[in-house]
Amino acid sequence: MTASTSHGLTVTEVRLTPVLVADPPLLNTQGVHQPYTPRLIVEVVTVDGVTGLGETYGDTKYLELARPLADRLVGHRADDLNRLFAEADQVAVDAARVSGQVDVGGLRGVQTADKLRLSVLSALEVACLDALGKSLGLPVHALLGGKVRDAVEYSAYLFYKWAEHPEGVPAEKDDWGAALDPAGVVGQAHRFTERYGFTSFKLKGGVFPPEEEIAAVRALAAAFPGHPLRLDPNGAWSVETSLKVARELADVLEYLEDPTLGTPAMAEVSAGTEVPLATNMCVTTFAEIKEAFTRDAVQVVLSDHHYWGGLRNTRHLAAICRTFGVGVSMHSNTHLGISLAAMTQVASTVPNLHHACDSHYPWQSEDVLTERLAFEDGTVRVSDAPGLGVELDRDRLAFLHRRWLDDDGTLRDRDDAAAMRVADPAWTQPAVPRW
Ligand SMILES: O=C([O-])C(=O)C[C@H](O)[C@@H](O)C(=O)[O-]
Numbered sequence: 001m002t003a004s005t006s007h008g009l010t011v012t013e014v015r016l017t018p019v020l021v022a023d024p025p026l027l028n029t030q031g032v033h034q035p036y037t038p039r040l041i042v043e044v045v046t047v048d049g050v051t052g053l054g055e056t057y058g059d060t061k062y063l064e065l066a067r068p069l070a071d072r073l074v075g076h077r078a079d080d081l082n083r084l085f086a087e088a089d090q091v092a093v094d095a096a097r098v099s100g101q102v103d104v105g106g107l108r109g110v111q112t113a114d115k116l117r118l119s120v121l122s123a124l125e126v127a128c129l130d131a132l133g134k135s136l137g138l139p140v141h142a143l144l145g146g147k148v149r150d151a152v153e154y155s156a157y158l159f160y161k162w163a164e165h166p167e168g169v170p171a172e173k174d175d176w177g178a179a180l181d182p183a184g185v186v187g188q189a190h191r192f193t194e195r196y197g198f199t200s201f202k203l204k205g206g207v208f209p210p211e212e213e214i215a216a217v218r219a220l221a222a223a224f225p226g227h228p229l230r231l232d233p234n235g236a237w238s239v240e241t242s243l244k245v246a247r248e249l250a251d252v253l254e255y256l257e258d259p260t261l262g263t264p265a266m267a268e269v270s271a272g273t274e275v276p277l278a279t280n281m282c283v284t285t286f287a288e289i290k291e292a293f294t295r296d297a298v299q300v301v302l303s304d305h306h307y308w309g310g311l312r313n314t315r316h317l318a319a320i321c322r323t324f325g326v327g328v329s330m331h332s333n334t335h336l337g338i339s340l341a342a343m344t345q346v347a348s349t350v351p352n353l354h355h356a357c358d359s360h361y362p363w364q365s366e367d368v369l370t371e372r373l374a375f376e377d378g379t380v381r382v383s384d385a386p387g388l389g390v391e392l393d394r395d396r397l398a399f400l401h402r403r404w405l406d407d408d409g410t411l412r413d414r415d416d417a418a419a420m421r422v423a424d425p426a427w428t429q430p431a432v433p434r435w
């Protein structure tokens with residue numbers, strides 16, 4: 001396709017800057033978070049000199065696709081997004097990246113060529129919408145049809161956690177302390193409410209045997225009576241174990257997230273419990289929706305603009321969920337403020353988003369913005385400033401990029417099992433179901 005005639009919105013350059021950002025030792029069923037995690041910062045520059053910002057995963061397999069996809073945008077207008085998405089499948093994905101693979105790094109389901117591309121396109125889309133909004137003097141939510149709420153609610157994302165990364169590993173310190181038992185989890189939840197005012201809580205499970213995690217959720221229910229609670233073991237349990245946990249926590253769970261792996265197993269659990277099942281593992285692509293919805297395997301889908309392919313696709317997903325009477329919530333992997341701003345903008349436009357969204361942002365002490373986004377009473381205010389309403393701090397970007405350049409490659413790809421092996425050399429990626 002030929003480039004569009006030059007116009008103020010024509011994209012002259014796309015800057016791609018991988019960074020490594022500090023991450024605390026958060027535990028999940030695969031292992032533990034690395035001390036630094038990769039993200040990719042995208043800047044789309046137009047003829048008029050406007051710069052739009054986007055952010056996505058920074059692992060090598062995304063970086064490989066980012067340049068060829070970005071090159072397809074250069075010379076076209078920032079509002080030429082449907083063409084960009086339509087042409088994206090002409091960008092080849094290395095078969096070794098996808099053949100028969102499940103994405104273990106981010107615990108977000110199947111890995112397909114399309115999903116890899118969408119995970120990069122999403123950042124280009126967000127950056128284009130930011131640029132477009134800044135050019136027109138409109139917030140991104142206005143470009144999506146307008147907000148239906150002025151603040152977006154987030155949940156406290158609780159993790160089992162070590163006090164610090166293993167001895168001898170270069171890392172930033174954090175002030176959250178350890179959380180390795182019910183008292184530790186409740187203490188962490190109190191710190192979340194004190195610092196950010198969150199009123200709903202999600203515990204990342206699949207770390208300890210289910211009885212211990214049931215006890216932690218019970219302790220949360222006692223400490224925060226009536227507050228929405230979720231437990232997410234990322235598919236670590238068998239159908240039988242999932243049903244047992246659902247029975248024991250039925251009176252306190254808002255939903256149980258990915259108790260077991262795959263749509264058939266989720267459907268079996270769903271048939272045996274009244275507790276709603278949520279997922280960011282068995283429904284992560286449009287192709288997976290039909291089977292899951294017709295089998296009533298899930299009652300809530302966690303959207304995520306990164307891998308669903310942007311803010312417009314998030315709205316498509318929400319519309320499909322609405323059609324089938326399935327609820328919508330929002331997933332997050334480790335992310336910075338550009339993504340939180342994008343998540344908040346799109347969430348503000350989705351009428352059927354009735355659950356507090358997930359966000360890792362409170363765990364991130366570092367950012368690339370001049371001003372961090374703030375949580376107040378567990379919500380982020382929806383910005384009405386042009387674009388995403390955030391500004392890049394070039395010195396911080398350069399600093400975090402320098403860390404990426406200086407890394408020998410060990411941390412450039414998220415690998416929670418490898419990070420765990422530093423503390424426990426015998427650790428191997430656990431077979432599922434673990435329990
Ligand atoms: O809801 C989820 O499944 C996640 O947030 C996946 C993440 O990878 C989480 O488990 C993490 O950061 O360890």
Ligand SMILES: [Mg+2]
Nearest residue numbers: 232257258280
């Ligand atoms: Mg999940």
